[in-house]
Amino acid sequence: MANKRIATKASRTAAYNCFSRACATREKDPHFRGSDNLAETILPPIPRFMLDFVLLRKLLMRIMFPPGIYEYVYARTKVIDAVFLHALEDSFDQIVLLGAGFDTRALRFADHNHGTKIFELDVPTTQIPKLDIYHKKKLTLPPEVTFIPIDFDSQDIFTILSTAGYKDGGKTLFLWEGVCMYLTDRAVGDILDFVRSHAAPGSQIIFDYVYASVLRRENRYYGEQGIFETVARTGESWTFGLEEGQIEPFLTAHGFEMLEHYTPLELEQHYLTAANGTLHGRVNGTHCIVFAAVK
16 A cells, blocks of 8 residues: 555655645735644754745755645645634544654644544654654654554554544544655545444544546646656656546545535635736645545
8 A cells, every 4th residue: 555665765755744744834915824833843943044044945955846735735725624623622532643654743732632542554754764763852742643554555544543542433534645646546444444443423524535537637727737757756656546526426425524625726726826916836636635524
């Protein structure tokens, strides 16, 4: 299931997204400022130094990402932050991060957590460097969070989670951020089937996906040209996508009810449009975000 390069080296896309989130916290306009105040803290010294120089920062973003990806990561962070906070406030039994990367929500929202267990699953090559940074920076790890190394190819998720204290059939939120596009169709279906089988009705999952036409390189959407190649150059190619308009029947077939669905245009309207209607930036048109509940 796991990408072969990620299984042997730390995920580059996770690191790039962390840098993007750090850049967003430096936005001059507070209305469009990023919320991940820990992203900068966990960056290596050189990227962190570069954040202080506006022109250099913007140049790096143009080099690292195709058009609209920086804006997409900013909007995605806002969407998932809100879902994560709501689960804590609603006292979910647990939150599971499937492929956590350099996610910092367990630390950022620790003051809002009143007993919800948080399980961060990822391959050791990404998780170990993240934990090393946390320890070097003397960041306090909340007692509710458990970090679980996993080989998604050879280890059973439920077995691994159960050993770590996961409550089978508990009310659970699953975060699956920036992952499913790197998996096979079967692996995506297996994850959704696992969630449906081992979480209470009303449990939730939020994940993003790309349109299937992007994998075919049809170049239909803003910012699409070159993005497939950009991702491929990291050694972490996309392998899964859904046809436009097919997300709801796809979820229904796996036993989920769709709660929210954000297209790129909707993300622009919700998160990148000023009160006077001015667009702060366009979102890359290849990605959507879906929020669903177990029936």
